[in-house]
Amino acid sequence: MVDELKVLRKGRAVFGTPLGDRVGPVLRTACGILEDDDTVAMRRKLVDKLRPLVESLPDDLKIALLAAFALDERARKPFYQERVHWAAITLDRDDRTVRRRIDEGIEQVAALAIAAAEPESGPRYPSRSWHTEELRVTLALDQPVAEAFEFRRVVVDASEIVELDLALTLNVSGEFGESVRESDLEVDVFHGGLLASREMESSDRVGLSLRLPKPLRRGERHEIGLRFRATMREPHYVCVPRHPCDLFDLHIRFGERVPDQIVRLEKAFQADARDRAPRGDVLRTDDAGEVHVRFRHLVPGFAYGVRWSTDTAEGLQTH
Structure with missing residues (x-):
């Protein structure tokens, strides 16, 4: 999961096109991405999964990861390094410190995502239409x-x-x-x-x-x-x-x-x-x-x- 999240943060991150080649099998499973999902559906599922996990982190890690994955509108820049620099200015830190914060945050998000993806004991909504x-x-x-x-x-x-x-x-x-x-x-x-x-x-x-x-x-x-x-x-x-x-x-x-x-x-x-x-x-x-x-x-x-x-x-x- 950590390796796949580090691949996802490159380029335009979740706004990269196409996404299929950049989203690995572990991340697909955790986000509920199906084989026939197109780029729009994949992006929606990635954002819906990652945003609440990132927002649960301490403020410095949250800002760093919102930038890394382009989840903050202000940080939707075409290159990863540009988003790192935006986070550095926002946090009043240097770029190297922000990159460390991003790696630390990815470790925590990966653990949270895996824990949340544990299989359920039965159908999620049995007897519902x-x-x-x-x-x-x-x-x-x-x-x-x-x-x-x-x-x-x-x-x-x-x-x-x-x-x-x-x-x-x-x-x-x-x-x-x-x-x-x-x-x-x-x-x-x-x-x-x-x-x-x-x-x-x-x-x-x-x-x-x-x-x-x-x-x-x-x-x-x-x-x-x-x-x-x-x-x-x-x-x-x-x-x-x-x-x-x-x-x-x-x-x-x-x-x-x-x-x-x-x-x-x-x-x-x-x-x-x-x-x-x-x-x-x-x-x-x-x-x-x-x-x-x-x-x-x-x-x-x-x-x-x-x-x-x-x-x-x-x-x-x-x-």
């Missing part, structure tokens, strides 16, 4: 009506599926006491299927059935793009997956109406998302009035996302 490999959501609260763009990559776990069962919950606070109507949620399908049906599954949850363009078999991947618009009365956006979810990436744009407090929710009970005094890490908006959070290996039935406190804010819940 499909699971979400990646869910990316952008929520804009600076619009006249709150608007969410959802891009999801699913993997088929059953022998064959023809539809995806999705849902959005428009939580209603007790002070309003009004039931949600199906018409309160606008849904547009950008790509990946046809909206076959929608119906109220409860007083506040709208169930959606998305018919796929063609039947998908076990192991196949499929991507969908959706847009949701709704007026929401609870100040949170969370994912409460009904199927397992490997990655949930969430951007929320508050714009000029920045809340007094923003809290990250991770593996919380659904009721906790509506708690007026939630527990969690406090988040700060950037200069554009945005926050960004990322969650991995979401457990079905628990809530992951963001809660904020403000007099006029709105919220939403996806599944």
Whole structure:
């Protein structure tokens, strides 16, 4: 693994083309790279595997390896030596010291990757029809009506599926006491299927059935793009997956109406998302009035996302 990572760091690292000849068998196994994966799929799997391992290292090793493998946008230079020099300037060290840090970091990442790649005792998602490999959501609260763009990559776990069962919950606070109507949620399908049906599954949850363009078999991947618009009365956006979810990436744009407090929710009970005094890490908006959070290996039935406190804010819940 160490030898293969040292080969990978050369040239443009993970952005080299093609990647096939530079990714060895141990690294392929650790990252779940398949024989027929193209360069784009290989790069995605390499980044998804290496980034969290690198980010778990001490700061000096993290910066050195983010540069070595071109995982930091600021260090995506065509030559390895240029990335080493960038890390040296960032860390206020000389190039030789950074190269030693990179070698030390590679040793640690290799050990972590091998440990994480130990075979599981059984199927990862037994008895599931499909699971979400990646869910990316952008929520804009600076619009006249709150608007969410959802891009999801699913993997088929059953022998064959023809539809995806999705849902959005428009939580209603007790002070309003009004039931949600199906018409309160606008849904547009950008790509990946046809909206076959929608119906109220409860007083506040709208169930959606998305018919796929063609039947998908076990192991196949499929991507969908959706847009949701709704007026929401609870100040949170969370994912409460009904199927397992490997990655949930969430951007929320508050714009000029920045809340007094923003809290990250991770593996919380659904009721906790509506708690007026939630527990969690406090988040700060950037200069554009945005926050960004990322969650991995979401457990079905628990809530992951963001809660904020403000007099006029709105919220939403996806599944």
